[in-house]
Amino acid sequence: MNFPILSSLILLPTIGALFIFFVRSSNSQYQSSKYVALFITLANFFLSLYLWIIFDKSIVDFQFVEEREWISGFVNYKVGVDGISILFILLTTFITPICVITVNATIKNRLKDFLIAILILETFMIGVFCSLDLVVFYLFFEAGLIPMFLIIGIWGGERRVYSAFKFFLYTLLGSVLMLVAIISIYWITGTTDVIKLYELGIDAKYQNLLWLAFFSSFAVKTPMWPVHTWLPDAHVEAPTAGSVLLAAILLKMAGYGFIRFSLGLFPDASLYFVPLVYTLSLIAIIYTSLVALMQEDMKKLIAYSSVAHMGFVTLGIFTMTQQGIEGSIFQMISHGLVSAALFLCVGVVYDRLHTRLINRYGGLVSIMPKYAIVFMVFTLGALGLPGTSGFIGEFLVLMGAFKKNILVATIASLGVILGAAYMLWLYKRIIFGKLINEDVKKMVDLKRFEIVTLWLLVLPIIFFGFYPEPLINSIEVSVANMIDMNDLDKINKLALGE
């Protein structure tokens, strides 16, 4: 492996950002900086696609590993991918160009700065999914706060300052404990290299506290009930592209972290805390679904539905079964696509009417038929109709859960019904109903770039709904290895008293 393909993936967006930064700004060049950003992000997407193609799905080990001395004698810069992380990288590089396309309509001022923020953010996001060293992971994980804080704060809505602060301080507070845990791991085992840590294992007596420290960070980021309150605020105030990135990728960092670190490094503690995670996940699924039902703001509704969906993800991960974990990963990818699409859909109507209140809309089907079609696909994807990617994820998660605990699985299934309720009701109130509002009548149907972006998202949602094989194929070996390596099955059996 000579060509450092992962480092190029990480660095390319930053190089693009620097390029945009150094090009002198004038109004005419705003357009050109957009093309630069689009070019860079697309190049990154194809690079990661190429990575996925040459990635050997039958090998358990991490591939394309790069290692370089960084803080001498202490931390090495180490990146690599396995079947799980490569999907998240692909998701990141797929969603970012879509965000870049949408900036035209949504960002009115300081376009250049916005593009730079998005590109820098992409670097950090890819870095999170690649890093194979705890310190490097923490670095990327935290650094993402800076661009996101600015995206919400500069280009956000009315209460942007409040939301930006809440977002930043919540996540920072959550993750400082993780830093303590990471340094402690270094002093306990002598390394922060994830691969070595997998081999060494961590003494069971330390695991519980370390697990809690990691959990505090991931739970805020996921977000799990009761620390989810920053998410609706952040989503509502962020500009469309910001909401999309937040929902599609930033939330997935935590789910990824749960699999890679909580399960991978602290299997005993993970088992010990299963009841806690189950409880919080179930509360998230049921409670936030009910809250979502009552929302009058579209973005808030989708934000709460994200919390509920992430509840499925955490539930699936901590069933610690092959199906459960695969389902969770699938659910994350699917939710990344669907929630991104839903936020784009909200953005489309928001740009026209400048309100997100559901009751201001109604009867859009007669004036925006194209919009009605794509919105329907995404609604169905969100509620998990068979034939969309949402179904596969939820189904696998529930399968894993039924294997473990029937009560938990039954309650979680209720969440699916509630999900259908709030999504369909949302669709009904916006698309159907009487066309009363005069402003709504003046709205025009999708423009060309909107059609492109939205259909780009429709395709994978339906494709993976019918044919999930490529994704499952890619994660299967890695998940099986994760379960094997940590004897999660054995631990499970012991716990069940078999």
Add this chain to the structure above:
Amino acid sequence: MENLQLIIPELFISIIIMFLLIFGVFKKNSSQIVYNLTTVSLVAALALIINLDTQIQSSLFNNSYNIDSLARFMKILLILSGIFVMLSSSKYIQINKISKIEYPILILCSILGMMVMISSNDLIVFYMGLELQSLALYVLASFNRDNLLSTESGLKYFVLSALSSGLLLYGCSLIYGFSETTNFNQIMVNTKEIEYGLTFGIVFILVGLAFKISAVPFHMWAPDVYQGSPTSVTVFFALLPKIAALTVFIRFLYIPFYELGDQWQMIIIFLSIASMVFGAVAAIGQKNLKRLIAYSSISHMGYALAGLSTGTTQGVQSSITYITIYLVMNLAFFSCLFMLKRNDEYYENIEDLSGLSKNHPLLSLSLLVVLFSLAGIPPLAGFFAKFYIFVAVINEKMYFLAIVGLLATVIAAFYYLRIIKIIYFDPEKEKFESKHNLGLKFTLVASTFFILAYFIYPSGIVNIISQININ
């Protein structure tokens, strides 16, 4: 006599001080020339220090003056900061009409005093250096004598500092009384048994030193003096005395009192926690940028002390790294402050920054980088500074200190974010001047670049610092 070449930098600065005094008195309107000569001679002094043989590890004058790796590194840091302070503040002192010949000479005196402090290995030499730097600083604080705030701050600093010097001196005499020597190494040998007098002596000395680096609860002077002094003096206050005082802290704790770790560890931990938390909380309500940075530096000193409290070489090295990065961040911050100028008037309230990013994108970007770095957000240099501290602290299993420190960073993040909010999210105000002198621009660009690019090669500074050994 051949040892004399080891203190050539100090001798050089003393001679320059005398020369400049005579030169300034006899030549009329020479303030600008004296200022520039001072800067040049600081560069020369830096060259002289770097030129010294690095291998030499020796004690001069009956073992009372140490030339070792710690002294060498700290002196380089000191002179470098001095040069950058001179470069960045030249325009400021002209506009505020404090450009007198005494100003640069007092700065040189103070730097000389600090160099003596850094190298001291004896209670009396240490006290001499301390007084030389303090006396110069009293005058500097009140240098803008027509300004009420400036005179007030000078007086305040003088009174409180004299009190703390008194305590320190009392501590020194107690130590001398119980150990029968003033030499640091001898004190270590003579104080195997713990006696009450000795403990009191340590406490008094620590109080005096805590005052010098403005650690809570001996911080009361800092906000007033920072705000009242001319900004060019504030930046001096924020950088150089901290280097000297921290070095003396290291020397005291790790040479004479090393064996008495149980006696001082709790004190340092208390000072550290109190400074981190108080600095973070008190800064939230501030409206003046200089006052805010005073509280922020109190909090930063808490982190530096946390490294010292571990009692390990690694802890000391992490503190030195911390102070190095702290210097660069503060230098960058004050350079930004020097740029907030409109019609020959400098602005220093947080509100004046409102909407700065629209008119001055580059300046605001630097401020953004500096503030996030001060808050300790990766991948900026400030994060690494805190990271090394926590690595050292957690290695000693001091989890409580680490967690309090990290929570304090979250609180502190709030007020740094508030400034960023005002710069980036708020409506714009009148433009500031965009023409600045070269030295100021260079200082800002160099320090911002250091903060931004630190993560690319973090080993560089760590490797240099890891060669410093403290007995």
